Amino acid sequence: MKAKAFDSRLFKRILVYTKPYKARFYGVIFFAVALSVFAALRPYLLKKTVDAYIQPKDSHGLLMYIVLMGVVMLFEVFSQFYFVYWANWLGQDIVKDIRMKLFRHMLSFRMQYFDNAPVGQLVTRAVSDIEQIARIFSQGLFMIISDLMKMIVVLGFMFYMNWKLTWIVIVAMPILVYVTRIFQRKMQVTFEEVRNQVANLNTFVQERVTGMKIVQLFNREAIEAEKFRQINDKHRKAWVKTIWYNSIFFPIADIISSLTLGMVVWYGGIRIIGGDNFTTFGDLFSYTMFIGMLFNPLRQIADKFNEMQMGMISANRVFDILDTTSHIQDTGTIEAPDFTGNIEFNNVHFGYLENEEVIKGVNLSISAGETVAIVGATGAGKSTIINLLNRFYELNSGEIDIDGTNIEHYTLASLRKQIAVVLQDVFLFADTILNNITLNNPDISREDVIAAAKKIGVHDFIMSLPQGYDYNVKERGVMLSSGQRQLIAFLRAYVSNPGILILDEATSSVDTHTEELIQHATEAVTKGRTSIVIAHRLATVINADKIVVMDKGKVVEQGTHGELLSKPDGYYKNLYESQFLAAEQN
Incomplete structure (x- = not known):
């Protein structure tokens, strides 16, 4: 079965492994929400500081808001710490459980399975593929939830402050979403190729190191080195594709973000110079932060989705082994006594x-x-x-x-x-x-x-x-x-x-x-x-x-x-x- 960009059935199967850690799972989500709220409060407080205290030159009120911003930042740091720590902790516990289940499952396979399965490939599944599953939680799922929550809260503050100026930002967002979607589809194909080449590389190295005596006895060093060069080159080309798509996507995303920011500052500045009440200096100050907080998560979601894809592809490979029923049927009910030996x-x-x-x-x-x-x-x-x-x-x-x-x-x-x-x-x-x-x-x-x-x-x-x-x-x-x-x-x-x-x-x-x-x-x-x-x-x-x-x-x-x-x-x-x-x- 080929792993899809987002396979809901597979994802639900992965989530089953979070059940023993429900408290921590919901704790991570709580801190993701708290982090988004505290992060969005900073630009809003900056707007209030500029409009209510800096422009009127109220130093007493300014100090009070600076202290308030410091408290908000402390809560943001506190939320960030527990969010990252618990998300990674949860991922490692899940990986521990899956790896233990996989190894026990492999121990029960009949010899015929090992006759046909390359050792290097099994090592890849039990080590690097499973480790990639942990990144679904540490770098993928919860990061995406955090980023989405941050975007929602930021948009809420922006509409509350100046809904007309916010529409300039809204118009630019579909373009970035479209570019992100194209990027994500391209990366899905390249990541699957990367995992295939990693497995091939591991298998080749495992076999040659194990059989090094034969390689040297039969003077095969040059031939095996050439084979390794070809496999290594395929591995490099697979990774270069991911580098190429990243090199294209992130500059385009930055250009869209910068152009949007320029449009907001230009349009808002013109209206302030014109003397109307369309916006304030505080709005422009806070919008320079809000746009980054809105577009950067949107851009990074693509990167986090890549981590999700890598994890889903790896999970698909691991579950393929877990779904393998190459077992000797252990249906006997008699405990063998000390055999006489007939x-x-x-x-x-x-x-x-x-x-x-x-x-x-x-x-x-x-x-x-x-x-x-x-x-x-x-x-x-x-x-x-x-x-x-x-x-x-x-x-x-x-x-x-x-x-x-x-x-x-x-x-x-x-x-x-x-x-x-x-x-x-x-x-x-x-x-x-x-x-x-x-x-x-x-x-x-x-x-x-x-x-x-x-x-x-x-x-x-x-x-x-x-x-x-x-x-x-x-x-x-x-x-x-x-x-x-x-x-x-x-x-x-x-x-x-x-x-x-x-x-x-x-x-x-x-x-x-x-x-x-x-x-x-x-x-x-x-x-x-x-x-x-x-x-x-x-x-x-x-x-x-x-x-x-x-x-x-x-x-x-x-x-x-x-x-x-x-x-x-x-x-x-x-x-x-x-x-x-x-x-x-x-």
């Missing part, structure tokens, strides 16, 4: 894309306490089996049961709490080793972690690092080797005490010592619990209780190592001789 795949079909099945009628039985190795060529569907067991994706058809209950009947949180996964590509946060192991779970103490680390044989490795368990591994764990990251992942899985353990245990490019640690950790964490291993090493395959062989989304063979090797021309036998033995010999 797993059944019953005629399971699944595809990441419509009409392109990756898993084709898989039937598989895993008994409690078994270690099952899944082997097969790349793309056979091994990792997909793991994703389906964790309910990262919805099945097309079929059923997966754990301990005799369909996994869809368990609550999602309790199901995943009972299944621990060690992935081949281990992700660590920019935090301490301890926090990466516990993931800030208050139920897992430092003592628990240390005891578990000693049990699976990684305590000495951790203590060899600077600060030990308090060592910060930086973003994505770059301070550790791939083998060390995997050891941390083993420990993270072990301390969660899962009923079912899943390992993607690739150990390519790992030194002999780390290999031994991983082998020991694997034996420790799989002991006594149901374990599914995507096997890449000969030792894992041979020691598994059962080997499941997959090809093109189907289970083609299963049995023990000896049983499968005894099959002449069997798929596993060929895979064993061509892949596992060759890898072991290397």
